[in-house]
Amino acid sequence: MKTVTQKTLRKWLQHRHGKFSEGKMAGQFAMIWGNGMISTGFLIPNIPVQGPDQPHSVPSFCLSLALLFTKSPGCSNMGLISNSLDSLSQKLFNPVYREWIYLNSRYYAKRAESPFRVRFMGFQLEVTDGASLVYQFKDIFYRQEYHFPCNTSDPVILDCGANIGLACLYFKRAFPGARIIALEADPRIAKMLSHNLQLNGFKDIEVIPKAVWIHNQGLEFMADGADGGHIRDLSGNSGIRVPSIRLAEILEGQPRIDLLKMDIEGAESVVLADCGERLQRVRHLYVEYHSRAGEPQQLGNVLHLLTEQGFRYFVSSVNQEIHHPPFPEISPGQIDLQLHIFAHKC
Numbered sequence: 001m002k003t004v005t006q007k008t009l010r011k012w013l014q015h016r017h018g019k020f021s022e023g024k025m026a027g028q029f030a031m032i033w034g035n036g037m038i039s040t041g042f043l044i045p046n047i048p049v050q051g052p053d054q055p056h057s058v059p060s061f062c063l064s065l066a067l068l069f070t071k072s073p074g075c076s077n078m079g080l081i082s083n084s085l086d087s088l089s090q091k092l093f094n095p096v097y098r099e100w101i102y103l104n105s106r107y108y109a110k111r112a113e114s115p116f117r118v119r120f121m122g123f124q125l126e127v128t129d130g131a132s133l134v135y136q137f138k139d140i141f142y143r144q145e146y147h148f149p150c151n152t153s154d155p156v157i158l159d160c161g162a163n164i165g166l167a168c169l170y171f172k173r174a175f176p177g178a179r180i181i182a183l184e185a186d187p188r189i190a191k192m193l194s195h196n197l198q199l200n201g202f203k204d205i206e207v208i209p210k211a212v213w214i215h216n217q218g219l220e221f222m223a224d225g226a227d228g229g230h231i232r233d234l235s236g237n238s239g240i241r242v243p244s245i246r247l248a249e250i251l252e253g254q255p256r257i258d259l260l261k262m263d264i265e266g267a268e269s270v271v272l273a274d275c276g277e278r279l280q281r282v283r284h285l286y287v288e289y290h291s292r293a294g295e296p297q298q299l300g301n302v303l304h305l306l307t308e309q310g311f312r313y314f315v316s317s318v319n320q321e322i323h324h325p326p327f328p329e330i331s332p333g334q335i336d337l338q339l340h341i342f343a344h345k346c
Helices: 006-017 022-038 058-070 078-092 095-107 130-142 166-174 187-199 247-252 268-281 299-308
Strands: 111-120 123-129 156-160 179-183 206-208 211-213 219-222 240-242 244-246 257-262 282-292 311-317 335-345
Touching: 078 095, 095 111, 095 130, 111 130, 123 130, 123 166, 123 187, 130 166, 156 166, 156 247, 166 179, 166 187, 187 206, 211 219, 211 268, 244 247, 247 268, 257 268, 268 282, 268 299, 282 299, 299 311, 299 335
Parallel strands: 156 179, 156 257, 179 206, 211 244, 257 282
Antiparallel strands: 111 123, 219 240, 282 335, 311 335
């Protein structure tokens, strides 16, 4: 097992950040260490982030602590600390995880009216919301939530809710010959999507700047400029009029769909019901399910439909933490349940 040394970490951080103070390096390591420990359920309290004028930096402290616990057979937490260090080492030697650490540290708090450019893993994107970028990158590239088995070099992929294009980049990285149709309702985000795909040389991806829906007559849309735009709901706020497209008609025009990815912020249950038997053309399906307080929950109907159309499914929570309190009072229009649904043909 490789060991993460202070020299290794310094070399990587200097490569990504250039010259920086010991205090900045200490802060970076504290965040990396914290992520590693949290992932195993263990926290070390009161680890100071110390500057260059103080005798012991966080990296030195953490590495000394690691050495102490892994070499002390009498320590009751030895196994827990050792497992956490193994997990942390595995993450730090994963280049995609290190890329996420870099993006998180540099862009998470950045939001701007004008797009700013971000480079990662050979790609470049125009972005306005750094936090949204960080969350999407971790889910798509690190956790690989859209990975699916495929025995063809040119899978057909429908990306419903394509946002600024991270999923499209992931699909093209995995399947250069993929035929992708990307749909995005938010007019501003759709322009960024088209620009980002062209910026990375993907001229063969069809972009449809319309809301995925059950008809082609347009609808009221609540844009947020990031990744949470949705069809007008019970919140009472006014939206903007955007064109719509019936997903069922797109499915009819495709002999097969290897992956239907659907992240359309609450419209999924209505759209899937309208697709009905056309879902039999779909081999793999990803749905991010949302329900909003004040509106009927449709999870049971969605799962019943998938079963009827020959899918097996796996469901997991987008946010694994339970609400505190577990029976919260949520204002109408706010999301009260958000789930990943992964489905495939039996």
